Amino acid sequence: MMSDIDRRQRTNTATATLTTAHNPSATGSRRRGPLVKRERSDRRKTWMMSIIGVLLLAFPLGPVLWMVSTAFKPNSEVFTSPPQLIADNPTLVAFANILFDPEKLRIFGNSYLVATSTVILTLLLAVHASYAFSRFEFPGKRIVNVCIIATQAVPPITLLIPFLGLIVLAGLFNSYAGLILVYIVFTLPYCTIMLTAYFNGVPKELDESVKVDGGNAFTALWRVIIPVSGPGLVSVGVYAFIIAWNEYLFALSLTNTIDMRLVPIGIDLLMGQHAYQWNEIMAMSILGCLPVILVFGIFQKYVVAGLGAGAVKG
């Protein structure tokens, strides 16, 4: 019975616009009864689905809420029974302890520096490679392309041992440069694929007009293609930023002094320090996740579109 109504509704609403547009008065008078009923049932469904949707938020957001709640508690109130969402004595002491600690601030600074540098260098490299993939046919293109896709499959742990050796050999152990180089390796392949897909959507006539005016491919790329590719560049940049900001294994292995650590390691290190200051650990985690959430939130539209393009087209 339920599905019966449902089915009728589907067909009706789907054709409703058409019919009413053609013959509004006839449809209106003939179908007033069922329409009212349908509207009521639609409203009920709207409420039901909306409530289900909001209730399901508990799954992703429940833990997040607990994280925020804990960050505002004094450490003595972290484990109360029964658990309390809002502490008796809410406090900012955990955030203050993180934000007024020069060691922690330096860790955040390191992460910003490494992630931003990774984004800039990745974009510089990816823009040129993607332009070639999008605009030229050349011998070896297919092989290079397949190689780039395949590189995404290389497990980070496989690279760790030789990379450590190379970085030590190059004198880059415990340096920003070492970390940035690794992160470019992780971001570059996927960013190239994503940007190539984006450039493919930019009309070829644009570069033709530059060439006719006597410019070469390089001018075409920088004067014409890049200025119109804002959304594509943004989505690639955000992706690279997230990868670099969140990486853990190499940040752990390629640095060894506290002044060179990045945020994920900083969070982890808090776990080992003075007997589990859970409120500080949570405050640091929130501050550590915030940049990514903000960057993603601001550019969400572009990033989601870009991700889709990359994931399906490969």
Added chain:
Amino acid sequence: MPTSTKSETTDVPAPPPTLRRAIARFQKVCTPYFFVAPAALVLLCLLGVPIILVVTYSFVERAITNPDFTFIGVDNYIAVLTDPRFHEALLHTAVFTVGSVVAHLILGLLFAHILNSRYIPSKLRTVLRSLFIVPWLFTIAATAVLWRLILQPNGVLNQLLVALGVPAQGTEWLADLQLAMPTVIAVNIWAGYPLFMISLLAGLQSISPELYEAASIDRAGKIKQFLHVTVPQLWPTIISLALLDAIWTSQQFPLIWLLTGGGPVTATEVVPTYIYKTAFSRYEFAEASAAAVVILLISLILVAFYVHKVNRMNREEF
């Protein structure tokens, strides 16, 4: 474009001498390589060289710790492949990967369906979508410490379960031999489902409503519509997502490392943690390299499968 044709006709140069033509042709042939070269070089040096190195290490006696290279053939591989701990790690990796990917897919589909429901006002849908993505944006380190807090024996999860009547007092989710693996998988599910959700939502939105209308005219119920319209239409997306997720999940290191460190005992030891420990706790870099090559090969097989599928699907599309 009128302007371009005009300049073309006026600026046509006199036929260039052969040398100039040769240079021009050389430039034309080389241009794409100039563009690709920087990225290709970076990847070659920072990816190609390390891979060659790790393969070399895997055939050498006591790599890195021993300064001179003594090739010992496949001894390291034999050592790794006959190590019961490696077998166990492989099995755990398979369980972890399959469990995560299947659950990601199911949850992703469920949430994508809800976000695609025409009964939810579109503004609410946008808000819900943004909020459902949040776990995916968490730094793995933050995800791990958050869940370690929640899963404490006297933590909030156990207290909630007790309040609901489940005898969960003092359950050590991450320290129990039987529970550790399912718990780690559950955390990974929480952290990873949004990628599926976003991609499947995009897929759902691109399905033509006419297909559903046709199905409902054929008196197909909701479930039949799902099985005969939704699933076939989403299949390409599902396959490529599942393969990508399988590749990434089988390489997952930080989550497991930070939650359990591979323990208790070896209950959550996966290949990446096994390699890490072999290299940095036992300093058996050669054996670790051999294991690293094995997992690289497994990943490459998955990727070959992925590339093959995607290529075929792209061909079918056009």
